[in-house]
Amino acid sequence: MNRVKRQIAPYLLVLPGGIWLLIFFAVPMVAMLSLSLQEGDIVHGYQFTGHWQTYTEAISAYQTQIYRSLIYGAITTIVLIAMAFPIAFWIAFYGGRRKSTYLFLVLLPFFVSFVLRTISWRQILTDEGPLLSPLRDAGLIGQSFHILGTPFAVIGGLVYNFLPFMVLPIYVALERIDPRVVEAARDLYANPITTFRRVIFPLALPGVFAGVLMTFVPASSDFVNSEVLGSSDTTMIGQVIQAQFLDNSDYPTASALSFVLMLVLLIGVFTYARILGTEDVMKVAAR
């Protein structure tokens, strides 16, 4: 009796989360998949017809936005690595007793709503805002110089909003490095640069890997930054999906686009994990 209990205990523990996932993930997924294969309109209702052409139509209509989203996501991720690594490195190795304070500061903007934060960037970056108007008055930039509405503003917003998701995993990886291992490298004639290249960076790669997963996916499917900081030239696929759902009530197209985006991201992430799986990353770096 006791043995049976012990054997089913793990499954009982998984139950709440499992039920949650079933109701709020699996069911909507199936519902959406079905929706993407339906035809009709909001007034007369939708019928399941297996109309897969919605997919090809949606892809050809919005492939620019899909590509743009992936490129923005990729650039955002690369900029994030470049920015987050020094921050995480500094906190992990030079933070001293104030490490938690610095981590808290990295997280601090998150106590303000996502949308509100992005809107406040709009105030800062607007043509009449505190950044551009003094520069224009000083004659440093021309009358036609804008930041708002450019890809630069959108990617800047994405980087700003996802920074902690890159900093934290890299920090955790760096924090786990035994300082003696770093000393051992120094002891074995490695100068600071070689020590970083051959020991610290390879050991931090699992953190970078996790950070990429945590930022590339949400950045590519983001629908707020481009809406608030961009223009029609920076429209991302997330915005399109949102508009199809909420403005045009074209549920099948919106669902189809969601699935396309999900599939593209999944393929991207799996390819990435395949090529640069944690273990392999180490081996590449060790060479």
Place this chain on the structure above:
Amino acid sequence: MTTPQHSAVRARTSPAAGAPAIEFVGVNKNYLSHGETVPAVKRTDLAIAQGEFFSLLGPSGCGKTTTMRMIAGFEEPTAGKVYLDGEDVTGVSANKRDVNMVFQSYALFPHLNTHQNVAFGLERKKVAKSEINRRVGEILEIVSLTGMEKRSPKEMSGGQQQRVALARALVNRPRALLLDEPLGALDLKLRQQMQIELKRIQREVGITFVYVTHDQGEALTMSDRIAVMNAGVIEQLGSPRQIYERPASRFVAGFIGTSNIVEGHVDRVEGGLALLSYTTQDRVVVPAGSPVRQGDKLEVSIRPEKIDLHRGVPPVQSTGGSVLSGTVTEVVYHGTSTNYTVATAAGADFTVFDQNASNADDLADRGDRVYLTWAPQHSYLIGD
């Protein structure tokens, strides 16, 4: 198993032959803690000879690790100079010093396999690949790890990781090998095995070993010379025998093995022997090297195995040695010996190791009245 041609691993002859392998001149090291200056190592002069097995022994916080880290270049002295083979290396960073370290926790590179770990230093020195492979192979043979080249540290036992750490340092043929409590994480059996192994390797490669430990037994069995440190100061520097038989301070006497320490005032000085009386028959006789006068207060140390325990029978007074009466308060049977704790007339509790050579029938019991005697040469005047 090990082949004799270890020429590749043997330390090269030093450029400044005759100079000590490692020398400290007036070295001081202070730390800043909460705005206060805390001395870790106080004015230290030290010379470690070529090819010596030298131990830094002391309790935690005594400054032994700081001393070693100053040799490695991880810490810089606040004042004074550090020389390696007669060359001033003060201020030279760790990667430019020709010494290597074996860390307490091994500190192997977790992302590299055994071969890559061991080859790390040689690669930094831009040694040719074929030469690296040859030397790594050779050193792995010396530490008995041949065939483990492709294993990663986490796939190996503590003892094996220890050997990799040793090989990783030795393969560079450093001027000195620094070992920071390298056996601390191993269990007793493996520890004893590695002690013998380390001695053998040191003999084979002929490199100066500097060994940091808080384990006095380890230091006594392995070292050519030992520096006993306490509170940032070297209390005594000498051979294991000197340190055990002739402790220079009360601290050394207490830290190395077991010592009975008894205090008293000099009653009489006769023929180089000072006599400390407690009662008419209780007395301690100690050879006085430096001149002592009547009334001087002395501290005398006696090793527990030098003392004879007599059960109830007052010993012959004519031996001219020390006699203390007392009561047994504790008896611990150890197989080869029996350890007694005796409350003596001199006021101090004495520990006595009595070899169980004869029939164990004459064991004293708790509460028995006993007499302790020992020859004058077994009393040692602390600080003499």
